[in-house]
Amino acid sequence: MDKTMNVLIVDDYKTMLRIIRNLLKQLDFNNVDEASDGAEALSKLRGGNFGLVISDWNMAPMTGLDLLKEVRADQRLARTPFIMITAESKTENVIAAKAAGVSNYIVKPFNAETLREKIEKVLVHA
């Protein structure tokens, strides 16, 4: 697993971005960039080279699910591993995310071990 890859984390709560960034640092992912909503994330993804996206769902003006759909519809970005980390814990949310092509789904609140496990799983299959 290449831990030097660029990782984009997307969340409208700055505190959450900071927590995820610190947890990623503990997992030796040091090349981490941030976006505060789907639209900003899409712009960064199209202008950069990211090996993993970790996104919240509930953001405006573009939600995480809508970001995921845009990523999967973009030929250059379509195969980028995409993990949803969200408080949306209804079955219909998980099914919608899976239908849109999510790589894995983590429900908040989560622990560091769950984050590590899901990242390893999606990067192994990438």
Next chain:
Amino acid sequence: MPDGTSHPAPDADRIEAAVRQVLGSLNGDLTVKEAALLGELEALGRTVSRAKAEIAALGGQQLGEHIPAASDELDAVVSHTATATNEILDVCEGLERLQGTLDGAVAEALGTAVTRIYEACSFQDITGQRIGKVVAALKTIEARINAVQSDFGTDQPRAVVPAPAVVIAATAVAARTEGERLANGPALPGAGVSQDEIDRLLASFD
């Protein structure tokens, strides 16, 4: 309206005037049935007058100040917890730098403790989203009560309340994306699925 559709509001002044007109036309001998009807009409008139007074009393200070004040208090809770959480994170990052100068079991124990604090600090995101839902609900209640007051034509000045996002969203459901329609925030305990259940669900698609 409970069914979400818009119906013409009852005109309280017209109802009251009609009751008075009927009462005024009733003179002379009354049958038992007419007397009963008269009693009902009088009661109806009193009910309408009382309802108008009560709705008028809801205006001004109670709605003009209390609900927005409650929303502000909740916003302040989110702000204060965010500040406190960031201070905790500052300290954790300092401890991680200290960890780099330590060896062995002590360094490992410190690292584990810091990780657990990071995990716990995610409460701020969850509580922030829950409080946001409460604020949206308060604004919806405020807008609906103001609409009722407006329908009954109270004379008291009312604070202008912007339409809450929830109400705006309800009028533009067709324009919402799937991501927006399914964005409902944290579920109440027992209402959502656990990480294990999500893992099993995702595995079922493989």
